[in-house]
Every structure is written in structure tokens, then in C-alpha cells.
Amino acid sequence: xxxKIVYGLGIAxxxxxxxxxxxxxxxxxxxxxGAVFKIIFFHVPMWAAAGVAVSVALIASALFLITRxxxxxxxxxxxTEVGVCFLTAGLATGSIWGRQxxxxxxTWDARLTSALLCWILYAGYLMLRRAVEEPTQRxxxxxxxxxxxxxxxxxxxxxxxxxxxxxxxPVFWGxxxxxxxxxxxxxxxxxxxxxxxxxxxxxxxxxxxxxREIDAVRRTVHAF
Amino acid sequence: MKSAERAPAPKGAxxxxxxxxxxxxxxxxxxxxxAINASLAFALVILLMFSFAFDPEADTTREISGGLLWIxxxxxxxxxxxxxxxxEVPNDCLDGxxxxxxxxxxxxxxxxxxxxxxxxxxxxxxxxIFGIFYNVRWAQQFGELxxxxxxxxxxxxxxxxxxxALTVNIRLREVMLPMLTYPILVPALIGAxxxxxxxxxxxxxxxxxAAWLRLLVGFDAIYTAASLVLVETVLVG
Numbered sequence: 393x394x395x396k397i398v399y400g401l402g403i404a405x406x407x408x409x410x411x412x413x414x415x416x417x418x419x420x421x422x423x424x425x426g427a428v429f430k431i432i433f434f435h436v437p438m439w440a441a442a443g444v445a446v447s448v449a450l451i452a453s454a455l456f457l458i459t460r461x462x463x464x465x466x467x468x469x470x471x472t473e474v475g476v477c478f479l480t481a482g483l484a485t486g487s488i489w490g491r492q493x494x495x496x497x498x499t500w501d502a503r504l505t506s507a508l509l510c511w512i513l514y515a516g517y518l519m520l521r522r523a524v525e526e527p528t529q530r531x532x533x534x535x536x537x538x539x540x541x542x543x544x545x546x547x548x549x550x551x552x553x554x555x556x557x558x559x560x561x562p563v564f565w566g567x568x569x570x571x572x573x574x575x576x577x578x579x580x581x582x583x584x585x586x587x588x589x590x591x592x593x594x595x596x597x598x599x600x601x602x603x604r605e606i607d608a609v610r611r612t613v614h615a616f
Numbered sequence: 617m618k619s620a621e622r623a624p625a626p627k628g629a630x631x632x633x634x635x636x637x638x639x640x641x642x643x644x645x646x647x648x649x650x651a652i653n654a655s656l657a658f659a660l661v662i663l664l665m666f667s668f669a670f671d672p673e674a675d676t677t678r679e680i681s682g683g684l685l686w687i688x689x690x691x692x693x694x695x696x697x698x699x700x701x702x703x704e705v706p707n708d709c710l711d712g713x714x715x716x717x718x719x720x721x722x723x724x725x726x727x728x729x730x731x732x733x734x735x736x737x738x739x740x741x742x743x744x745i746f747g748i749f750y751n752v753r754w755a756q757q758f759g760e761l762x763x764x765x766x767x768x769x770x771x772x773x774x775x776x777x778x779x780x781a782l783t784v785n786i787r788l789r790e791v792m793l794p795m796l797t798y799p800i801l802v803p804a805l806i807g808a809x810x811x812x813x814x815x816x817x818x819x820x821x822x823x824x825x826a827a828w829l830r831l832l833v834g835f836d837a838i839y840t841a842a843s844l845v846l847v848e849t850v851l852v853g
Contacts, residue, residue, distance in 0.1 A: 457849060512799045520796060523786040532853055533782050536846050537796060540775075543842060544800045551803035551831055554824075 394594075402591035408584040416577050428492040431485050433578055437585035438482040439507075445475030445589055446514065450542040453535035465531035466600035467593075468538060469521060472514055474592045478585075479511045502553040509548050513541040527607070633718045637726025642733060644703065651699035652734055659692040659742040663749060677750050682813025686805050688742055690772065693735045694794045697776030700731050701784040710784070720848035724777060728843075731780075732773040739765055756818035764815060767832040768808035771839060775800055778843040781850045804835045 412433070422429035448471040456464035486504070487497045498504065520537055524530035645651055666684055670677070677684075704710035713723055747754040754761070775797050783792045798805075807828040814825055821829060 457846075509799055509802055516796050516799060520786075520792065523783075523788050523792050525787070528853060529785070532849060533786075536782065536850060539846070540778075540800055540839075540842065543838060544803070547803040547831075547835060547838070551806050554827055554831075 395598075398591055398594045401587055405584045405587035405591060408580055409588070412577055412580045412584065416581075419574065419577070425493055428489055431489045433581050434585075435482060435485040435489065436578070437582040438478045438485065440582055441585045441589040442475050442478035442482055442510075444586055445471045445478060445593065446510070446542065446545075448593070449475060449538055453538035456531055456535045457539075462527075462531060462604060463601075465535065466597050466604070468535060469518075470593045470596035470600060472517055472538070473596055474589050476511065476514050476518065477592070478589060479507070479514065483507060483511060502549070505552045506545070506549045509552075510545060513544060517541060527604075630719075630722050633722045634726045634729060637713075637718070637723060638729040638733070641700070641703075641727060641730035645699075645730070645734060651696045651703075652738065655692040655695040655734075655738045656741060658695055659688050659738060660745065662688045662691055663742070663746055667749065672750050678752055678817050679813060681746070681750070681752055681754075681816045682809040682811070685743070685746060685812055685816075686768070686809045688746070689735070689739050689769070690798065690801065690805060691794075692738050692742065693769070693772055693776065694797070696734045696738065697731055697773070697780050697797075698790060698793050700727055700777055700780040702780070702789065705784060714851050720851050721844045723851065724781070724843060724847040727781075728773050728777040731777055732770055735769050735773055736765065739769065752816055753818065754816045757815040757820060760821060761812065761815045764808060764811045764821075764829075764832070767829075767836060768804055771804040771832065771836045772797075772801060774836065774839050774843050778847060778850060781847065800839075804832060807831045807835070 416430055416433050419430070421427050449468045452464045452468035452471065455461070456468060486507075490499065491497050517534060517537055521530055521534050524533055666672075670680075701710065704713060714720075716723075743754060746752065776793070779793055779797050783789045783796070786792060810828050811821060811825060811832075814821060
């Protein structure tokens, strides 16, 4: 039953994304930036999905440390992996936009620098998991690192903002200047992207559960 | 072991225990000098490498000196922090320490204090060497510079010590420690680089730069608190 709901949600999210992409392609180009502006319909929802994913990972990590229930560890790793995917996609789409509008792939602006740092922190989390053999220790250490990493994100953002204030800031377009029907498409994409993240997390969660079952069976076999 | 004689700890015992652990670490380090020698030699090598990276005679050296110094300190400090718990692995010393009748946070603070002293010592040796090689008159604001060094080094030590405990038994320990600590240290390092550059140029901290001082204090407070809460989990599981 759970699988049917999850795959149903996945298909629905993919359908909304596909239909929305077609609809967005039909919208007129933005006056100043042209067609590349439309990347905002994907770029911002990707960051929103990444934000949701790492927040879920933080809550799951804290709950693991409190309850020692491995389901929370699985939730933490699943949502962090999905979060890193969205972070990567967000960085990539941002770079494509930057190349078109700024003429450069990358600039050491406050947002970009903190985004890259988030990516490095969560990639470090996944690397740490690879480096610890023992499952209980792996889950504990990963949860602790996740808490440290999440604590760092706001400090990083504000410190880099201070650090870069004397430099010219690139202008980000708020959603406030969006026409009404554009906002609608934007929100559809937002919902679809988050739904896609949920589906991927749940699928990854299932893998973790199966992995743990296999490990348990293997231990039982070795015990005899 | 006369464990039967141990009475409930009197007041002030925690400070005494922290000091005991810190002195134990310092004593064992000063007898072998393995971490501190490696760290100092490494700092020297990086200082040498920098002279090829840019013109050491140029005036711009002073402006980027804060960044250079903290890269040296962060690299050299990692060598000391890496050894902090790794030193306890042979002969199962770590199990002995964990089994000792002291709380985890006392053990952590003892180790952190010892590491702080060692990293500060390396920094205070590397600083005049940097001044001589790069022709920088770094001591004009010595008191304030010492304060900034202490604040940023404490942040580095706290993060380094807790992650040293975390990485001690995992694969690729030497790589994982800087991989995990540097990204977390970024806010503190930016602040330290900024303030150090200002002070090395002979200017006092003022105006906007005071915000960086507050950032350093906040960073130290947040991560010291988080480490004290989580260290028991790291050590015992």
C-alpha cells in the first residue's frame, strides 16, 4: 500500500513538472533577461526542496540521538542524500543562469559561497558515513555531525554576508514582481519538486530498511 | 587502582580533574614532542610555499597576511588535533580514560585545554617567523592580536577536539578530520583572518570589525556548549 501511494505521488509529481515545463515554455520571455529567466521556476523550488530535506535530516538526527531508533538514522541519511541532490541541481541551475546573465559561471557572492559550503558540509556527512564501519557508531557520529553542520549554516550565511558587504551585490529578483499566472506555475513547480523529494526520500528509506534486514539476517546466519 | 577509595567528588573537583587531564596530555606531548614538532615543521614549510605563490616583498602581503596566517594555523593545528585522541589508542589508553570516574565533558575540556595550549604555542612561534620572512611588523597591536588568536584558536580547538574524538576509530582518520572541521570552522576563520589582517597592519579593531569579534565569541560559545552536551555520546555511544 505504502509503495502504491509513493509511486502514485511520484508519477503525479513528474506529470505536474512535465506539464508545467510545457506551460512555462509557452510563457513570454522576461523583458530584461529573456528565456533564461525561466530557470527561476526550477532553481528556487530546488533550493526549497533542499531546505526541507536538510531540515528533516536535522530532526531525524536529533530524534535518533534521543530514541536510538534506527528508523530515524535511515530517515536522516535518506533525506540528506536527496538534499545533496537538490543542492547539486540548485548550484548547477544557478551557474547556468549566471553564465548567461553575469557572463561567469561562478562568483564569490555571499549566497553562492554559503550554498557551496552547505554542499560541502552535507557531502562531508555522507563521506563520514562511508568511513565508519560499525552501524551504531556510524548512526551516532553521523547524527552528531549533522547537528554541528546544521548549526553552522546560519552562522556561515551571516558571516559571509558581512564579509562580502563592501562588494557589489548581484540583484535577485523577488517573486513579488511576478505576474499572477507566473506565480501559479511557480507554486506548482514548488509543490511538485518537494513531492519529488519526498518520493525519492521514501524510496531511499526503503533501501536502508532492506539493507538493515539483510545485515540482520547475515548476522543471524553467522551466529550459528 | 584503588577504586574503592574514591569518594563523591567535592566542589571544585571538576576544575582539578580538567587540569589533571590537560597536564597529562601536555606532559606526554612534551616527552615525545611528536605532534608539536611535526606541526611546527609543517607551518614552516607552508610559509616557505607561500613565498613562491606571490611576491613576498610586496605591500599587498600585509593586506593578505591575516588569511595566510590562518591557513598556516589551521593546517598546523590539524596535525596537533589529529594526535589528541589518536595518541590514546595504543595500549587502550582511551578505554582507560573513558572508564575513569570523570564525566565526559571533563575529559573533553581537559583535552581541549591541552590542545589549546599546544596550538597557541605553535602559532606564537610561527607568527614571528612570518614577520621576519615577510617583513611584516606584526607586533604593533600585540595585546589585541593575542586576544583574537586566543578566541579563534579556542573555536578551532573545540571543534578539532570533538571531531578528533569522533574520527579516532574511523577509516581515513587523517583525511576525515580536516574534511569535517574546516567547513564548520569557516565563520570563525573568516572573522579571525579579517581581524588578524587589521591588527597586523597596525590598526586597532573598531567600527564594523567589532562585529567579527562578536562573531568569534558567539561561535566559541555555541560550539563549546554543543560539544559539552554531545561529547558523552561521542565517547560512550
